Amino acid sequence: MIDVRLLRTDFDGVRAALARRGDDAILSSLDRARDLDVRSREIIAERDDLRAKVKSISKDVGMLRRDGKVDEAEALQADSRALGEREQTLDAEYAQVADALRTELLYIPNIPHHAAPDGASDADNPVVRGPVGLLDEYPEHQRVPHWETATDLGILDNERAVKISGAMFTMQRGAGATLARALCQYGLDLNADVHEEIRPPSLVTTATLTATGQLPKFADDAYAIERDDLWCVPTAEASLTSLYNDEILAGDELPIRVMAFSPSFRREAGSAGRDTRGMLRAHEFDKVEMLAFARPDQAPALLDDMVDRAARAVEGLGLPYRVIEICTGDMGQSHHRTYDVEVWAPGAGTWLEVSSVSWFGDYQARRGNVRFRPVGDDGQPVKGTEFVHTLNGSALAVPRVWAAIVEHYRNPDGSVTVPDALRPYMRGIDVITAS
RNA sequence: GGAGAGGUGCCAGAGCGGCCGAAUGGGACGCCCUGCUAAGGCGUUGACUGCAGCAAUGUGGUCCGUGGGUUCAAAUCCCACCCUCUCCGCCA
Incomplete structure (x- = not known):
């Protein structure tokens, strides 16, 4: 607000x-x-x-x-x-x-940062880093869409997911399920140095979803549990942002940095049939989210750090990536300044958005009433309160990274090599083969 | 889900319909006293908001779980809801 x-x-x-x-x-x-x-x-x-x-x-x-x-x-x-x-x-x-x-x-949406690039749509988002690690041309064995490879390997069973839950639900099996969980663990471990791990509720109140900006404007995008007046979180951002609603934090304990693994539920109203093959877009997916409550002066450096962390996650997996900045015409309602990390998927032949890192200014804090007591130069609290700034970003969004791995690490025989960084979490599976 | 108890300031806790933004105690902060510490003494200590002012500030209003109601006047009376605790039921 x-x-x-x-x-x-x-x-x-x-x-x-x-x-x-x-x-x-x-x-x-x-x-x-x-x-x-x-x-x-x-x-x-x-x-x-x-x-x-x-x-x-x-x-x-x-x-x-x-x-x-x-x-x-x-x-x-x-x-x-x-x-x-x-x-x-x-x-x-x-x-x-x-x-x-x-x-x-x-x-009314947030005011864009003065340095955010002007533009009308996603076509105007400038690339600000990379592409890193991108080849001019990919060999044939990598140019196979993950839904084909994964189905052949028996690690993706969307047909049965649809039987159980309907269109746009996915299901990983065997090494595929292990890989998904390994990615979560990897994403958490990578960021545990500065973030407190939280396991928040996945069902939240209307007030909680209003604080982040999802409500009231985007009610159609979220799953509502009307009987109990609760909503399925579209991202852990929703739960985490409301952590300190109606509280006044001490200025010298900021920034507070938290991260959470959680499922994310999205109705994807209006996007049926668009980029929905395989694991690209689903009603439910897993994600590790990072979030910071900060003083305004701390926010810019935190934004940079979070973008770095999101990039480091895919870089550590050996995936080609780039970072783009979101232009004013493509910016989300609550966003003040936003960067996306995209991974190249050689099989689907497209860049996949795997992380979105945003600085919200005090837009969300004002909705959630999250304030802090400023501290003066002498270390003593200054009179009055200010709204905190919030920032968040995906540390690791599982399905699309999963898809990129299956495509990028596909071998000529159709098996998929597990990236080194994930091996500690794979129960000894180094190569995923058809079983 | 059923029965009972309760929700007051940073914390604990009092509060007759008017003199209650709210006693008292604790904490925190400042000053005094003391060689230092402890003890003691004095004082300060909420948030939101309208208006005026460059500002310090002044001056109105709101806030005693939330939302309604009664009244000239509500923390105090009435109604609904939410939350917490105890017991019962159910249960991973």
């Missing part, structure tokens, strides 16, 4: 920054929010004034009654009642305006 006060102090600046996202609907929403804010403050001024009068009269009534001056007290009560009625009318109007304003603000 953006700061309403910015609409008062620098409306044109906010408008210009958001215009870079290239969506006029945002700008009209911004106009409406500004008008609602003006109106709500007009009402508040009048209402609070009435409340102050009622409070003061009520005190007088109390004293008069104590002194036995019943007639005077009753006269005052009548006055107060009249004021109270007007106050109630105003209050009802305020509630309406405030609610409309809150809704408007919940839909």
Whole structure:
């Protein structure tokens, strides 16, 4: 959520920054929010004034009654009642305006970082690192899609997954299942040096999913368990971001860095049939997510570090990769600045997004009400509170890395060699062969 | 799911419908005292928000689990919901 006060102090600046996202609907929403804010403050001024009068009269009534001056007290009560009625009318109007304003603000996306590249779509995302390790041409035995190789090897059984759960669910078997779990363990171990490992709930409340920005705007993308008013997390980001909702953290304990393995559930509404072969896009997948709560001054370095970590994960597996920066027109609603790590899949013949690392500014923290007490140069807490900055990124998204491994490490005989980095987790399997 | 108890400030804990943003104790911070430490004394100690001000600040409003209601006036009365604890039931 953006700061309403910015609409008062620098409306044109906010408008210009958001215009870079290239969506006029945002700008009209911004106009409406500004008008609602003006109106709500007009009402508040009048209402609070009435409340102050009622409070003061009520005190007088109390004293008069104590002194036995019943007639005077009753006269005052009548006055107060009249004021109270007007106050109630105003209050009802305020509630309406405030609610409309809150809704408007919940839909307005984050302001892009000034250095984020301009652009209209994913076609405009610049490559900022790499490609690293990419060959000009891949030999024929690597140019086989993972769904073919994996099905032949018996490590992917999507037909039966569909029987069990319907379209766009996947199932790994045998060494394939082991490989998926090995990737999780690898992703966690790689980042345990600075992150606390957390195993958060996978079902979360509406408030939790609202804090990250998934709700209310993207309700159709998430699985809802309506009977219990819970949602399946689309990513562990959702659970982790709400870890400290409504809390005030000490400035000197920041940054707080956490990571979690979790399943991720996505309805993928509207994307059926698009990049859905094999393991490319599914309703449920596993992922290791990193997340940081930081002071604003710590955020840029953390963003760089997290991008490095995401890249290191695929680099350590020997996969060709590149890093792209997301342009203003392709940026997610809550994002302030975002980098994606992509891995080359020689069989599918495409770059696969395997990690998205983002800096959210205080956009999520404002929604979740996560604050910190700043510390001055003398080490003493400074008066007041500030919203933390949040950052997150996939440390390792299992299915697409799994797919890239099966394609990249495919041998001429159709077997798949396990990358060295994963061997400790593979129960002695160095090469996956048909069993 | 059933029965009972409870949710108050950083923590513990009191609170008659008006004098309650809230006693008291603890903690934390500052100062005093002491050679140092301990003990003791004095003081400070919430968040959000409207308006005014460059600002320090001033001045209104809101917050005693959440949301409604009664009243001139609600932490205090009424209703619903949420959460915690104990017992029972169920269960990996």
